[in-house]
Amino acid sequence: MKRMTMKDVADLAGVSKTTVSHVINETRFVEVSTRNKVLQAMKDLGYHPNTVARSLRSGETKTIGMIVPDSTNLFFADIARRIENYGYENGYSVILCNSDNNIDKQQNYIDTLISKQVDGVIFISSGESKADLQRLSESGIPIVVADRVVPLSLADVVLINNEEAGYIATKYLIDLGHRRIACITGSSELNPSMRRVEGYRRALSESEISVPEEYIVQGDFQFQSGELMMTKLMKLPQRPTAVFVLNDMMAIGAVSAARRLGVDVPDDVSIMGFDDIALSSLLHPSLSTMAQPTEEMARLAVELLIQKIAHQDVDHENKKHVLNAVLIVRDSTKALGG
Numbered sequence: 001m002k003r004m005t006m007k008d009v010a011d012l013a014g015v016s017k018t019t020v021s022h023v024i025n026e027t028r029f030v031e032v033s034t035r036n037k038v039l040q041a042m043k044d045l046g047y048h049p050n051t052v053a054r055s056l057r058s059g060e061t062k063t064i065g066m067i068v069p070d071s072t073n074l075f076f077a078d079i080a081r082r083i084e085n086y087g088y089e090n091g092y093s094v095i096l097c098n099s100d101n102n103i104d105k106q107q108n109y110i111d112t113l114i115s116k117q118v119d120g121v122i123f124i125s126s127g128e129s130k131a132d133l134q135r136l137s138e139s140g141i142p143i144v145v146a147d148r149v150v151p152l153s154l155a156d157v158v159l160i161n162n163e164e165a166g167y168i169a170t171k172y173l174i175d176l177g178h179r180r181i182a183c184i185t186g187s188s189e190l191n192p193s194m195r196r197v198e199g200y201r202r203a204l205s206e207s208e209i210s211v212p213e214e215y216i217v218q219g220d221f222q223f224q225s226g227e228l229m230m231t232k233l234m235k236l237p238q239r240p241t242a243v244f245v246l247n248d249m250m251a252i253g254a255v256s257a258a259r260r261l262g263v264d265v266p267d268d269v270s271i272m273g274f275d276d277i278a279l280s281s282l283l284h285p286s287l288s289t290m291a292q293p294t295e296e297m298a299r300l301a302v303e304l305l306i307q308k309i310a311h312q313d314v315d316h317e318n319k320k321h322v323l324n325a326v327l328i329v330r331d332s333t334k335a336l337g338g
């Protein structure tokens with residue numbers, strides 16, 4: 001089938017090709033009646049403007065790339081949806097790339113976004129990402145990093161104070177009377193997990209509570225690892241009375257393991273999660289957790305990126321924008337002996 005051209009649209013609408021171009025690119029005012037004739041002709045012919053040609057002229061693709069480590073994780077699904085909403089409201093299409101916690105895949109997506117000359121990238125790393133960000137930065141594409149820290153020389157960063165959030169969650173369990181408090185961490189090389197463990201240790205140390213090393217077990221931020229590590233903790237000779245799990249996906253796995261082992265949550269063991277994904281309030285028992293400000297994080301990341309896109313010619317000093325997580329108390333935690 002012949003591909004419709006701007007000339008076909010002009011002929012059908014009874015106007016010049018220049019007028020059609022002004023309507024498509026909004027480069028000059030066109031009488032409403034004329035504009036409507038052009039739009040109707042485009043619709044009748046099924047004509048779609050050549051966006052590549054247009055972007056070559058304007059230097060913009062009105063497209064933002066977003067890379068997340070695991071789109072099946074409801075935390076990333078939520079923040080990606082919010083970023084897509086904000087981007088769309090500001091006239092940008094958002095290309096979502098899922099790196100599946102795989103550095104090679106992350107590298108390929110960075111190359112893809114560079115080749116597509118997206119106007120900017122919002123990036124959540126899957127691990128070691130300095131080289132990837134360097135390449136992106138050298139391509140001249142503005143970057144904002146969310147959630148996981150990278151060197152400020154490369155990008156603005158929007159994240160929460162993970163150490164403080166880890167401290168608040170653990171202090172809450174201590175204030176419930178728990179002394180045997182274990183922790184199921186995320187992947188050790190990821191800074192959010194490391195900082196939360198630091199906060200966990202600070203709260204215990206402040207209350208002079210010792211931490212047997214077998215109480216700190218490593219997951220990978222996915223369901224199964226939460227189930228596996230909780231099983232391991234429940235089989236310890238002196239099992240913990242509370243477990244701080246460093247994300248809700250693993251905490252759901254931990255609740256499932258406790259149930260399978262006949263351990264009641266929270267009567268026998270309190271479970272505390274992190275993220276406050278949509279499922280957490282719907283679980284039975286509903287999950288106590290640390291709520292991440294995903295709405296604020298998404299809005300700030302998009303606003304920062306759009307500012308960087310608009311002012312690429314202006315020297316810009318990258319900053320770290322630190323937000324705070326909030327304690328959400330639900331039914332999966334209770335006072336010791338309560």
Ligand code: RIB
Nearest residue numbers: 073075147192221247275
């Ligand atoms: O659930 C995924 C975890 O990794 C979240 O806590 C988020 O902070 C990300 O870093």
